[in-house]
Amino acid sequence: MSHKISLSESTINIDMETSFSSIDGGFVNQFEQTLEEYYQQEKKIVALNSGTAAIHLALILSGVEEGDEVLCQSFTYVATVSPIIYQKAIPVFIDSENETWNMCPVQLELAIKDRIAKGRKPKAIIFVHSYGMPAKIDEIVAVSRKYKITLIEDAAEALGSEYKGKKCGTFGDFGILSFNNNKIVTTLGGGVLICKTEEEKQKAIFYATQARENVNYYQYKEIGFNYRMNSFAAFIGVSEFKKLADYLKGRLDINSFYKKHLRVFSNITLLKNPSIDFSSNHWLSCISIDEKSTKNTRDKLMDCFIQNNIECRFLWKPMHLQPVFKGYPYYGAEIAENLFNKGLCLPSGVNLSENDLERILSSIKKIL
Numbered sequence: 124m125s126h127k128i129s130l131s132e133s134t135i136n137i138d139m140e141t142s143f144s145s146i147d148g149g150f151v152n153q154f155e156q157t158l159e160e161y162y163q164q165e166k167k168i169v170a171l172n173s174g175t176a177a178i179h180l181a182l183i184l185s186g187v188e189e190g191d192e193v194l195c196q197s198f199t200y201v202a203t204v205s206p207i208i209y210q211k212a213i214p215v216f217i218d219s220e221n222e223t224w225n226m227c228p229v230q231l232e233l234a235i236k237d238r239i240a241k242g243r244k245p246k247a248i249i250f251v252h253s254y255g256m257p258a259k260i261d262e263i264v265a266v267s268r269k270y271k272i273t274l275i276e277d278a279a280e281a282l283g284s285e286y287k288g289k290k291c292g293t294f295g296d297f298g299i300l301s302f303n304n305n306k307i308v309t310t311l312g313g314g315v316l317i318c319k320t321e322e323e324k325q326k327a328i329f330y331a332t333q334a335r336e337n338v339n340y341y342q343y344k345e346i347g348f349n350y351r352m353n354s355f356a357a358f359i360g361v362s363e364f365k366k367l368a369d370y371l372k373g374r375l376d377i378n379s380f381y382k383k384h385l386r387v388f389s390n391i392t393l394l395k396n397p398s399i400d401f402s403s404n405h406w407l408s409c410i411s412i413d414e415k416s417t418k419n420t421r422d423k424l425m426d427c428f429i430q431n432n433i434e435c436r437f438l439w440k441p442m443h444l445q446p447v448f449k450g451y452p453y454y455g456a457e458i459a460e461n462l463f464n465k466g467l468c469l470p471s472g473v474n475l476s477e478n479d480l481e482r483i484l485s486s487i488k489k490i491l
C-alpha cells in the first residue's frame with residue numbers, strides 16, 4: 124500500500140528514529156494496548172488528553188444530562204466535580220469515613236434514599252481513591268447495585284493501588300486514570316477512560332473526536348469534544364509505563380520512612396491501609412494531627428515547612444465547602460471537614476533523597 128497522503132499534517136521530529144504524526148494513531152493505540160494488557164484484557168481503554176475529560180465522557184456515557192443529580196465524594200480534587208457542571212447536572216456531595224478518608228457508604232445510601240423520596244433518583248455515583256487509598260469498594264459497589272445507579276470510579280490517583288488483590292480503576296461501570304504531571308505515571312498531561320465493552324470505547328472515541336460522523340466529508344449530528352490524547356503524549360506514556368513498578372516502589376519506600384519515624388508522635392496519624400484488603404500506592408503520604416483545638420500545631424508545621432523551603436499542602440478542602448459549589452446538597456457529618464482542618468500531605472515524590480527526608484523529619488521534630 125502506498126504512503127498515506129494527508130490534507131494538513133504537522134509532525135514533530137524528536138530524534139532520528141521516532142517521529143510523531145499529529146493524526147496517525149500509532150502510539151495512541153499502543154498506549155491503549157499497554158493499559159489493556161495491564162488490566163489483563165478485561166477492560167477497554169480510551170486514551171484522552173486529561174483525566175477530567177475522562178470523567179466528562181464517563182458521565183456522558185452514563186446518560187447524565189441537564190438537571191440530573193450525580194452523587195459525588197466531597198473530599199477530592201475539583202476535577203472530580205467540574206464535569207458534572209459541564210453537563211449542567213447537579214452534584215450531591217457525600218462525606219467521607221474515617222478509615223480510608225473516602226466516600227462513606229452509609230451516607231451514600233442515606234443520600235440515595237432521601238433523593239428517591241424527593242422524587243429525584245440520582246443518575247450516577249462518582250467515588251474517589253484519594254491519595255491512592257482504595258475506598259470501601261465492596262460496600263459502595265453493593266449500594267450502587269442495590270439501587271441500580273451507574274458507578275464511576277475516579278482512580279486518577281490510584282494507579283497501582285489494589286483492593287482484595289484487584290486493581291483500582293476496574294470496579295466501577297466506568298473508571299478513569301490521570302497521567303498529569305503530578306501523578307504516579309505522567310504523559311505530561313493525559314488521562315484514560317476505562318470501560319467494559321468495545322461499543323463503549325468506540326462511543327467514547329466518537330465524542331472525544333468532535334462527534335464526527337463516519338463519512339467522507341465533515342458531517343455532525345451531535346456535539347463532541349477535542350479530548351483525544353495526542354501521539355507524543357502517548358509515546359511518553361508507553362515508555363513511562365514500563366517504569367511503573369519502580370515508581371510504585373519509590374512511593375512505598377517514602378511511606379515506609381514516614382511510618383517508621385512518625386510512630387513516636389502519638390498525636391500524628393499517618394493514613395494507612397485499614398486492613399489487608401487494602402493496598403494503597405501511597406501516591407501521597409498524608410497525616411492528620413490530633414490536638415486541643417487551640418494549639419494550631421498543624422498550621423505551625425506548615426509554616427515551618429514553608430520557611431525551610433519544603434512544599435507541602437493541606438488535605439483537600441471538601442467540595443461542599445467550596446464557594447463555587449455553594450448551595451448544592453450535602454449528606455454527612457464533619458469527617459471531611461475535620462480532615463481539612465487537621466491534615467497535611469507530606470512531600471512524596473519519587474525523587475526525594477535521604478537528605479530531603481531527614482530535612483522534612485527535622486521540621487516535624489521541631490514543631491512536635
Ligand SMILES: *Cc1c(COP(=O)(O)O)cnc(C)c1O
Nearest residue numbers: 173174175200202203279301303
Ligand atoms: C488529577 C485528578 C483528576 C483529573 O485529572 P487531570 O488529568 O488533571 O485532568 C481527577 N480526579 C482526581 C482525584 C485527581 O487527582
